[in-house]
Amino acid sequence: MTVSLPLLFVERMKQLLKGDFDRFIASYDEPRLYGLRVNPLKITAGQWKELSPIGHSTKSVPWAPEGFYYNGEDRPARHPHYHAGLYYIQEPSAMAPVELLDVQPGHRVLDLCAAPGGKSTQIAGKLQGKGVLVTNDNARERTKPLAKNIELAGVRNAVVLNEEPASLVTVFRGWFDRILVDAPCSGEGMFRKDEAMVQSWESHSVERCSVMQHHILRHAAELLAPGGKLVYSTCTFAPEENERQIAKFLADRPDFEVVPVDPNYGWTEGRPDWADETEPGYEAGEWQRNVAETQGTVRLWPYLIHGEGHYAAVLRKKPGEAAPENRDAVAETAQAAWDIRGHIITENPDHRDARFEPAPDQRGGKKRRDDRGGRLNASVPRGGAKGKGAFKRLSTKEEGAAPEQLWERFASEQLLFQRQQEMQIYLFGSLVYLQPLGMPSLDGLKVVRSGWLIGGVDNGKFTPSQALAMGLTQREASVSLNWPAEDPQVFRYLRGETLFVEPDELITADSSVQKDKFKGYVLICADGYPLGWGVYAAGMVKNKLPAGWRRM
Numbered sequence: 001m002t003v004s005l006p007l008l009f010v011e012r013m014k015q016l017l018k019g020d021f022d023r024f025i026a027s028y029d030e031p032r033l034y035g036l037r038v039n040p041l042k043i044t045a046g047q048w049k050e051l052s053p054i055g056h057s058t059k060s061v062p063w064a065p066e067g068f069y070y071n072g073e074d075r076p077a078r079h080p081h082y083h084a085g086l087y088y089i090q091e092p093s094a095m096a097p098v099e100l101l102d103v104q105p106g107h108r109v110l111d112l113c114a115a116p117g118g119k120s121t122q123i124a125g126k127l128q129g130k131g132v133l134v135t136n137d138n139a140r141e142r143t144k145p146l147a148k149n150i151e152l153a154g155v156r157n158a159v160v161l162n163e164e165p166a167s168l169v170t171v172f173r174g175w176f177d178r179i180l181v182d183a184p185c186s187g188e189g190m191f192r193k194d195e196a197m198v199q200s201w202e203s204h205s206v207e208r209c210s211v212m213q214h215h216i217l218r219h220a221a222e223l224l225a226p227g228g229k230l231v232y233s234t235c236t237f238a239p240e241e242n243e244r245q246i247a248k249f250l251a252d253r254p255d256f257e258v259v260p261v262d263p264n265y266g267w268t269e270g271r272p273d274w275a276d277e278t279e280p281g282y283e284a285g286e287w288q289r290n291v292a293e294t295q296g297t298v299r300l301w302p303y304l305i306h307g308e309g310h311y312a313a314v315l316r317k318k319p320g321e322a323a324p325e326n327r328d329a330v331a332e333t334a335q336a337a338w339d340i341r342g343h344i345i346t347e348n349p350d351h352r353d354a355r356f357e358p359a360p361d362q363r364g365g366k367k368r369r370d371d372r373g374g375r376l377n378a379s380v381p382r383g384g385a386k387g388k389g390a391f392k393r394l395s396t397k398e399e400g401a402a403p404e405q406l407w408e409r410f411a412s413e414q415l416l417f418q419r420q421q422e423m424q425i426y427l428f429g430s431l432v433y434l435q436p437l438g439m440p441s442l443d444g445l446k447v448v449r450s451g452w453l454i455g456g457v458d459n460g461k462f463t464p465s466q467a468l469a470m471g472l473t474q475r476e477a478s479v480s481l482n483w484p485a486e487d488p489q490v491f492r493y494l495r496g497e498t499l500f501v502e503p504d505e506l507i508t509a510d511s512s513v514q515k516d517k518f519k520g521y522v523l524i525c526a527d528g529y530p531l532g533w534g535v536y537a538a539g540m541v542k543n544k545l546p547a548g549w550r551r552m
């Protein structure tokens with residue numbers, strides 16, 4: 001066997017699986033599987049298969065319409081399409097929980113344990129830019145890749161938080177239509193994929209994880225609206241973290257029920273018989289009733305499917321009393337803020353900020369901070385159109401102009417911006433966000449991203465962000481450059497190099513732009529999909545791709 005498994009784990013699985021144990025253990029000698037999920041915010045699965053050099057050699061993941069198996073030697077994470085956010089690398093069985101969550105465009109969705117964001121980007125694809133995704137993780141360092149993956153995927157309607165579930169209850173009680181609890185777990189399903197999980201199995205003991213999961217679920221229940229659905233998932237086989245956890249939850253929360261899942265695709269039903277010993281503190285008959293419900297949950301086994309292993313339970317909060325917070329009132333309050341303050345919501349000093357990965361300021365090499373310690377991860381606008389149709393240079397500085405005016409001017413002059421839903425401008429220090437309308441105040445929470453970070457204002461200048469570039473389509477930029485994904489210019493751009501181009505290569509959405517005189521922002525694209533910003537002048541493109549986004 002290539003993986004050396006913990007003895008205790010092997011003994012326990014032998015007892016549980018009995019006749020199936022040999023097949024289970026033999027699956028550890030099979031090669032690991034590789035999966036990616038196409039990002040429907042940017043491209044359809046069919047279009048991607050046509051476009052990608054590896055599209056023809058992939059096979060569909062049966063339970064995920066955008067999921068594909070690929071050959072390990074293909075290394076899609078190194079291809080420019082990855083840097084354009086066309087797909088996310090994800091283990092195939094990890095694609096199942098979001099498929100079970102039944103997310104519809106317009107829903108309010110919480111991904112409570114979200115980093116590094118695989119399932120959050122999948123949820124965002126289901127929302128199609130409509131509704132709200134609140135994506136949260138309590139580990140601060142893990143929210144950096146989380147925010148980056150949300151931005152890379154071009155998600156416009158997400159808020160990224162760094163909170164304990166209990167803290168979310170004060171702001172979001174009963175607010176969400178859908179909640180995913182992809183719980184921290186002992187990771188037994190990851191042993192074949194990642195040998196480090198074998199080492200950390202002891203420290204992430206099953207008992208320790210099951211206590212954490214119990215607390216997380218308890219608070220998640222408070223956050224869900226009546227009639228809403230919650231999917232609980234783990235990538236482990238231990239019944240204490242799966243059926244037993246769900247039985248305990250049902251006993252504590254009689255207002256919840258299991259929505260049985262059809263065990264298709266080689267998935268199997270939950271195993272109530274592995275959790276039927278009555279938990280101390282619970283009445284035996286009641287325990288048995290709740291345990292029986294867990295038959296409607298599902299297990300994904302590596303010896304029965306092409307995937308590493310997962311567990312998922314779909315839970316519904318029974319429709320009952322209205323959520324404590326009136327949904328219409330929230331929308332009306334937000335609409336009032338939009339109308340009265342010209343669509344502006346400004347920062348509240350109580351709002352705690354945990355944002356921003358370090359990024360070099362690209363003007364003169366100095367690090368620039370917003371007034372609360374955040375750093376602007378973006379570049380500086382120098383040119384643009386004046387009014388619709390004309391394309392003259394913007395004055396580089398407008399002393400006294402409000403950030404929202406500078407943004408709106410940038411948008412009207414440099415973008416042909418398609419709103420997918422009403423958004424409100426949210427200002428935090430020098431940073432400008434677009435936030436889905438109807439969000440409650442985030443005051444008192446640790447906020448990593450208050451919405452779609454579109455840029456920043458410093459010294460009278462609006463600077464578009466990398467997140468803005470990634471959330472646009474090529475057609476939404478007034479001026480762009482585009483090469484086939486395998487063109488050397490694309491690789492130069494991704495390495496952070498300056499590019500030299502002919503004025504004729506500029507692609508303009510506005511016929512009045514004089515290419516030989518143009519100076520200003522261009523959206524750099526590969527195969528028509530944005531990679532980031534450049535600033536063009538006289539045949540030279542200054543590279544504005546932030547350091548953390550470059551391909552090494």
Ligand SMILES: C[S@@+](CC[C@H](N)C(=O)[O-])C[C@H]1O[C@@H](n2cnc3c(N)ncnc32)[C@H](O)[C@@H]1O
Nearest residue numbers: 113114115116117118119137138139182183184
């Ligand atoms: C299995 S991972 C999530 C993977 C993620 N859903 C994805 O698909 O990329 C579990 C996550 O839970 C987070 N976590 C652990 N305890 C937590 C808590 N009390 N509240 C919120 N998140 C927590 C961990 O930091 C970890 O990132």
